Amino acid sequence: MQVVTNPRVLQEETIRWRREGLTIGFVPTMGFLHEGHLSLIERARAKADKVVVSIFVNPTQFAPNEDLASYPRDPVRDQALVESAGGDILFMPSDADMYDPHAATWVEVPSFAKNLCGASRPTHFRGVCTVVAKLFNIVQPHYAFFGEKDWQQLALLRRMVCDLMFPVELVGCPIVREDDGLARSSRNVNLLEQERAEAPYLNKGLELAKRLVEQGARDVAKVIEAVEIYYNQHIFLGKIDYLSCVDPDTIENLDHVETRCLFAVAMRFSKVRLIDNRLVCAQS
């Protein structure tokens, strides 16, 4: 496996691969890899001839008051994991490699960024779209793999890829969970012991929403109220940032459960904010 830091060097290599007729699978990450990331690399390995993994903690998707400084990092361990998972190139640029000091271009999909995480992180998705657009131009992938835990990110990137005609297919991959149901996240290590014990209830609350819809509930406000009560009974150290039901494709809020809807939650603990979601398909 090659480790590349210079975007132009990587771009030359991937252009060469494309000319040779090889397909490229790309897994963009911010490092501190876990089973969820490894499942994306596995999918890429199965689908493409060459696999590129990037590790870049993108500063433009963090607001000044957010956890950029404490975002967990372990580049040596990450490198070994990517190598054993079968990556061909690990791309680890520095901030200066990725952002020219005179950079003045942003990529935004505002209508997809106004709800859920975008409501409390108003500049987050602009940073995500901009860096992913740059990474796509550098890596030139045929396929790019994203976890469905960041469902809003995936929906918004699908819109961006379609609108800007990037020649890449986005592949959404299922959430990978711990044995107790907590969605795997690099940020889980920053939970305190008692917070970690309460965090699996996030997923259990979403399961309750799904059960209520399966039993016939259609009024979103009532389902949300039941889940809020459940959270208040089981989670004492976390504060709900949002608990919403949205259209899974457009991320617009729903009042009434439709055939497909997404229940999504974000909760703030002392040092971390966790997100999770559940796609629910109602019988009409």
Ligand code: PAF
């Ligand atoms: O999901 C992430 O880890 C990041 O948002 C991404 C897509 C790597 C962009 O920095």
